[in-house]
Amino acid sequence: MDAGGSLFQVRIHGRGGQGVVTAAELLSVAAFVEGRFAQAFPSFGSERTGAPVMAFCRIDNARIRSREPIVEPDALIVQDATLVHQVDLFSGLRPGGYVLVNSAHSFEELGLCDLERITSPDRLVTVPATELALAHTGRPLPNAVLLGGFAALVGVVSIESVAVALGERFSSVVAEANVAAATEAYRLVESEREELARVAPD
Amino acid sequence: MLRQIEGSRAVAESVALCRPEVVCAYPISPQTHIIEGIGALVKAGTLEHCEFINVESEFAAMSVCIGASAAGARAYTATSSQGLLFMIEAVYNVAGLGLPVVMTLANRAIGAPINIWNDHSDAMAVRDSGWIQLFAETNQEAADLHLQAFRLAEALSMPVMVCMDGFILTHAFEAVEVATQQQVDAFLPAYEPRQVLDPLEPVSIGAMVGPEAFEEVRYLAHVKQLQALDLIPEIAAEFAESFGRRSGGLVTPYRSEDADTVVVALGSVLGTIKDAVDELRDRGERVGVLGVGSFRPFPAAAVRQALHGVTRVVVLEKALAPGAGGILATDVTMACAGVPVSVSAVIAGLGGRPITKASLTRLVEQAAAGALEPLTFLDLDRALVERELARMASRRRSGPTAENVLRDVGIVSARVV
Numbered sequence: 001m002d003a004g005g006s007l008f009q010v011r012i013h014g015r016g017g018q019g020v021v022t023a024a025e026l027l028s029v030a031a032f033v034e035g036r037f038a039q040a041f042p043s044f045g046s047e048r049t050g051a052p053v054m055a056f057c058r059i060d061n062a063r064i065r066s067r068e069p070i071v072e073p074d075a076l077i078v079q080d081a082t083l084v085h086q087v088d089l090f091s092g093l094r095p096g097g098y099v100l101v102n103s104a105h106s107f108e109e110l111g112l113c114d115l116e117r118i119t120s121p122d123r124l125v126t127v128p129a130t131e132l133a134l135a136h137t138g139r140p141l142p143n144a145v146l147l148g149g150f151a152a153l154v155g156v157v158s159i160e161s162v163a164v165a166l167g168e169r170f171s172s173v174v175a176e177a178n179v180a181a182a183t184e185a186y187r188l189v190e191s192e193r194e195e196l197a198r199v200a201p202d
Numbered sequence: 203m204l205r206q207i208e209g210s211r212a213v214a215e216s217v218a219l220c221r222p223e224v225v226c227a228y229p230i231s232p233q234t235h236i237i238e239g240i241g242a243l244v245k246a247g248t249l250e251h252c253e254f255i256n257v258e259s260e261f262a263a264m265s266v267c268i269g270a271s272a273a274g275a276r277a278y279t280a281t282s283s284q285g286l287l288f289m290i291e292a293v294y295n296v297a298g299l300g301l302p303v304v305m306t307l308a309n310r311a312i313g314a315p316i317n318i319w320n321d322h323s324d325a326m327a328v329r330d331s332g333w334i335q336l337f338a339e340t341n342q343e344a345a346d347l348h349l350q351a352f353r354l355a356e357a358l359s360m361p362v363m364v365c366m367d368g369f370i371l372t373h374a375f376e377a378v379e380v381a382t383q384q385q386v387d388a389f390l391p392a393y394e395p396r397q398v399l400d401p402l403e404p405v406s407i408g409a410m411v412g413p414e415a416f417e418e419v420r421y422l423a424h425v426k427q428l429q430a431l432d433l434i435p436e437i438a439a440e441f442a443e444s445f446g447r448r449s450g451g452l453v454t455p456y457r458s459e460d461a462d463t464v465v466v467a468l469g470s471v472l473g474t475i476k477d478a479v480d481e482l483r484d485r486g487e488r489v490g491v492l493g494v495g496s497f498r499p500f501p502a503a504a505v506r507q508a509l510h511g512v513t514r515v516v517v518l519e520k521a522l523a524p525g526a527g528g529i530l531a532t533d534v535t536m537a538c539a540g541v542p543v544s545v546s547a548v549i550a551g552l553g554g555r556p557i558t559k560a561s562l563t564r565l566v567e568q569a570a571a572g573a574l575e576p577l578t579f580l581d582l583d584r585a586l587v588e589r590e591l592a593r594m595a596s597r598r599r600s601g602p603t604a605e606n607v608l609r610d611v612g613i614v615s616a617r618v619v
Binding site (some may be wrong): 021025029032033040041065067069 | 376
């Protein structure tokens, strides 16, 4: 795709029922709120709860015309860590790309150290999104929480825009709880990145 | 107001702004979100004076639309794929009776093998039914075409189908400017039927016509389609003036003025083709695009004019006429009769196979070099096909092809492309 331009492409992986498609849609709304062009679309495979699901989001400063699936993502969001060794999640990930995984474990513990050959360690972040979702919303849906983490990791949309997108989509009670969870994920990822930057050799 | 919304939502709201009086549909993927959206607008009272009728099948849905339209109501439905096939007798009847029903077709492949994903097989299955068939490139255009569809349908008293790519458009979130009620009311006058069932002035609609006049009635249906060739650009021009954006029309050329090679296509794939063409233009290739907005009536003169001076035409289509080849390509070839141009048909994107910019770029380069066969299949797994042909040749009871091929490729649910 447009390597030198402003296009940013995100692929979200998860399981049916985890709100993968909603996450891509919310991300597109957050980008739209910031005055950018955005396109979100699902890749429906087996439409069953628990089956591997993918959704895509393109963000650009120019109008987006392409309708092809995202094969070379700039960032990956993995909503379910059990997919890590089942699905070819990292296919096409651009060198220097970002990966955000929903997990209380590190990339090393998940057996994903190989990714450091593609990108720098401070772009590989895990966040316990399911736990945060349970704590704030009472439901184990990690999608909105991960968008908070994504805002901290990538910065292509702000946490404020993610909050606006959540507010537009959900009732005030649900939105507020998700915004609180997303904001906590944002802070966690922010501090995790600061930590990684400190330990990373020059 | 410009909003970041799902394509189906944009269509549901646009249809509601047209103040349909009867909406009758049966849910089928990927049309479902459109119908759910309209149903919710009726229930909430946002869409007033509209009866949303639940029925047991697509055949009933279109039959109710026939009755409603004949009784003088503005009627709307939506379907996809097998749903369209199930209502096909009524689809022909709407056109034959000259009733201005508007239908969204969320384009999807036709089984067997069953497949819920996008291609244009469903639209092509009813291309000769007498309906006007308009194709949307984006969700903005899909929304806008519905406003134009009611105008067109009611002006000519004939049905209009708005085709939008299933999932690729219906389920895509992108920015869409949904019109205001005031704008739509100014653009679309109240429905004034040409024929109506009225107990105070009884008429019968749907007479049997024998050999003495059937050809003439059919010819008149053809004349109406030809009238639409004039009316479609007129309505699109008026739309552009009223709404400040261009949508619809017969054909839309892109960078084709000085092109040697032009790709012709229908629907949302035009966006990816334009990206590929821009890349090739940057490399100095003289290539362009021609989007066909109206498939029925087929704008032969406009296509011929748009392709004037072009050496090679590549018709990329998401449908296959087995045993013949391209469908759109046949129409384009007819339109270019007597013109020294080579037309190649390329079958692509069947059953949701992604059409990538990389494949398109290779294809157009090949075409520009004059190396494209008259009929090709984009990204066809030739080895997979050969293995199944070998199985069939090796023994009589080789079994069902779809299952054999699936077993051969293994699990694919997790693959991106």
